Amino acid sequence: MEKQSLNFIGDDEVIVRKSTQYHPSVWGDFFIRSSFHSQTQKSFQRMIKRAEELKVHVKTMFKDTSGIPQLMNLIDSIQLLRLDYHFEDEIDGALRLIFEVDDTNYGLYETSLRFRLLRQHGYNVSAESFNKFKDDNGSFISTLNGDAKGLLSLYNASYLATHGETILDEANYFSKSQLVSLLSELEQPLETHVSLSLEVPLCRRIKSLLARIYIPIYQKDATRDDVILELAKLDFNILQSLYQEELKKVSIWWNDLALAKSLKFARDRIVESYYWVHGIYYEPQYSRARVMCTKAFCLVSVMDDIYDNYSTLEERKLLTEAIKRWNHQAVDSLPEYIKDFYLKLLKTFEEFEAELELNETYRVQYLKNEFTTIAIAYFEESKWGVEQYVPSLDEHLRVSLISSGSSLIICSMYLGMGEVATKEVFKWYSSFPKLVEACSVIGRLLNDIRSHETEQERDHSASTVESYMKEHDTDAKVACEKLREIVEKAWKDLNKERLNPTPVARPIIEKILNLSISMEDIYRYTDEYTHSDNKMKDNISLVLVEPIPI
Numbered sequence: 201m202e203k204q205s206l207n208f209i210g211d212d213e214v215i216v217r218k219s220t221q222y223h224p225s226v227w228g229d230f231f232i233r234s235s236f237h238s239q240t241q242k243s244f245q246r247m248i249k250r251a252e253e254l255k256v257h258v259k260t261m262f263k264d265t266s267g268i269p270q271l272m273n274l275i276d277s278i279q280l281l282r283l284d285y286h287f288e289d290e291i292d293g294a295l296r297l298i299f300e301v302d303d304t305n306y307g308l309y310e311t312s313l314r315f316r317l318l319r320q321h322g323y324n325v326s327a328e329s330f331n332k333f334k335d336d337n338g339s340f341i342s343t344l345n346g347d348a349k350g351l352l353s354l355y356n357a358s359y360l361a362t363h364g365e366t367i368l369d370e371a372n373y374f375s376k377s378q379l380v381s382l383l384s385e386l387e388q389p390l391e392t393h394v395s396l397s398l399e400v401p402l403c404r405r406i407k408s409l410l411a412r413i414y415i416p417i418y419q420k421d422a423t424r425d426d427v428i429l430e431l432a433k434l435d436f437n438i439l440q441s442l443y444q445e446e447l448k449k450v451s452i453w454w455n456d457l458a459l460a461k462s463l464k465f466a467r468d469r470i471v472e473s474y475y476w477v478h479g480i481y482y483e484p485q486y487s488r489a490r491v492m493c494t495k496a497f498c499l500v501s502v503m504d505d506i507y508d509n510y511s512t513l514e515e516r517k518l519l520t521e522a523i524k525r526w527n528h529q530a531v532d533s534l535p536e537y538i539k540d541f542y543l544k545l546l547k548t549f550e551e552f553e554a555e556l557e558l559n560e561t562y563r564v565q566y567l568k569n570e571f572t573t574i575a576i577a578y579f580e581e582s583k584w585g586v587e588q589y590v591p592s593l594d595e596h597l598r599v600s601l602i603s604s605g606s607s608l609i610i611c612s613m614y615l616g617m618g619e620v621a622t623k624e625v626f627k628w629y630s631s632f633p634k635l636v637e638a639c640s641v642i643g644r645l646l647n648d649i650r651s652h653e654t655e656q657e658r659d660h661s662a663s664t665v666e667s668y669m670k671e672h673d674t675d676a677k678v679a680c681e682k683l684r685e686i687v688e689k690a691w692k693d694l695n696k697e698r699l700n701p702t703p704v705a706r707p708i709i710e711k712i713l714n715l716s717i718s719m720e721d722i723y724r725y726t727d728e729y730t731h732s733d734n735k736m737k738d739n740i741s742l743v744l745v746e747p748i749p750i
Contacts (some may be wrong), residue, residue: 244441247434254431255286261425262290268301272313277425279320280402280431281418282411285483291321299323308333308350312357319360320403321690322697322706327365330354333666340374347381351375352394359401362696363689368574389420404691406479406721407714411436412742414418430750437747442484447474447744452496457548459502462540466505472729473497475740480613480711489616493550496567496612499545500574500605506538507578508660516582523575526568545571553613569610577603585661595643596667604644606715607636613711625704632701635709638693639716645683645690646723651730691716 267269271294278284303311318325335341355375361368460468474494522530531539552715553564580599614621648663668679722728728736
């Protein structure tokens with residue numbers, strides 16, 4: 201929906217502006233006004249005490265579990281229930297044992313599960329072990345056709361393929377087609393588990409949302425462990441309480457900032473922003489990081505709307521120059537309606553510096569650099585729109601991988617992370633390594649694919665969809681299909697990079713993978729961040745609002 205307004209510049213210049221009027225967030229002041237849990241502080245402390253007791257029991261399971269297949273099932277359940285952050289040492293020790301085992305005599309389920317667990321944790325295991333399930337003609341043996349559990353395990357493993365692993369591409373096609381044909385014959389909870397994975401494979405799901413969906417599935421499983429189930433429910437509700445406190449904090453900050461009121465064309469998406477950021481890191485030790493990253497996310501979202509939906513080219517140029525200067529004096533050159541945003545941007549960064557430890561404040565300069573770089577990219581894209589210029593895909597991506605905001609969000613997610621985010625981490629990420637590039641490709645192309653139709657209804661700079669259409673003389677449908685193939689190649693880049701030695705710790709790598717997963721989640725069916733539809737509302741309710749009955 202578009203609105204037009206008259207704005208008077210100087211004494212006699214009149215500019216008719218077109219801006220997108222976004223629907224307000226479905227949440228409004230919900231997280232400021234609401235009180236979520238009725239339990240008293242004492243009952244909450246009892247929950248925490250009980251969870252600690254259960255953790256001790258689960259740790260003993262790693263010692264008492266007999267056999268590698270049973271150990272793999274234990275790890276898989278713990279990971280799907282989002283409990284793995286409690287048992288990192290135990291899982292690492294178990295994976296070393298699993299890596300050393302000879303899987304020659306394993307069936308399809310165990311071979312696939314071993315492969316998936318090890319690949320997810322950075323072990324460069326070969327996909328050649330799946331050749332034992334092929335016949336002399338190179339096809340998967342027919343006896344696998346009715347093995348739904350094994351096929352599901354193979355299907356989820358296949359999404360960890362790297363470039364050139366043809367056998368995993370074949371496994372994906374084979375297992376998917378078999379599972380679809382078997383679906384109507386399956387019993388619960390396997391039928392639900394298969395449907396869940398066919399919709400989105402396990403390795404591309406936001407961990408908290410997956411845990412919320414998987415807990416009821418696990419509860420119906422005859423092989424479940426009731427200790428693990430109880431811990432999963434308690435842990436989910438305990439962390440949900442923490443998320444609600446963080447949401448209340450950022451919602452108050454956002455209301456006090458009042459940018460959604462002064463810039464009514466901008467997206468008012470504080471809760472959706474937090475949900476997106478929470479998908480990057482859910483662990484309690486990253487509470488400060490989530491809050492700081494959400495603030496940076498909201499600011500760049502508003503900045504995107506200024507460039508994209510409302511300002512004139514001259515005003516965009518002035519804002520770009522002001523951000524490059526990054527000081528209070530630069531505000532005098534800006535139009536009145538942008539001054540408020542600019543000053544609050546500077547103020548928030550000053551608050552970041554005050555909140556960080558003295559030896560962490562250098563990180564803020566990296567984030568300033570990211571805001572400057574993305575402003576320059578936004579302005580370059582603005583010129584394309586005014587000139588109606590459609591660049592080649594390569595030329596487009598040189599600019600739009602920056603304007604996708606992925607690199608900026610990666611910087612802001614490291615901003616408050618603590619000791620693991622060292623100076624070496626910031627130097628590494630800012631060199632735009634393959635991991636950052638692949639994440640940026642996923643974010644950029646999925647955004648363009650989902651927003652293509654909407655943006656063609658109004659004046660807008662050419663997206664990668666238009667660039668591909670022009671360069672290859674094809675239509676939008678074919679262009680989107682080809683761009684989706686590039687996205688899949690980027691996923692294989694990410695899979696490969698998680699297996700390669702890097703100068704940074706594994707948690708740093710995992711956060712980039714999680715950001716990629718969050719972006720795919722947001723853009724899977726539509727641009728859920730911009731339009732904040734019912735699916736987004738339902739997911740937010742599941743993860744951030746509704747506790748699990750215990």
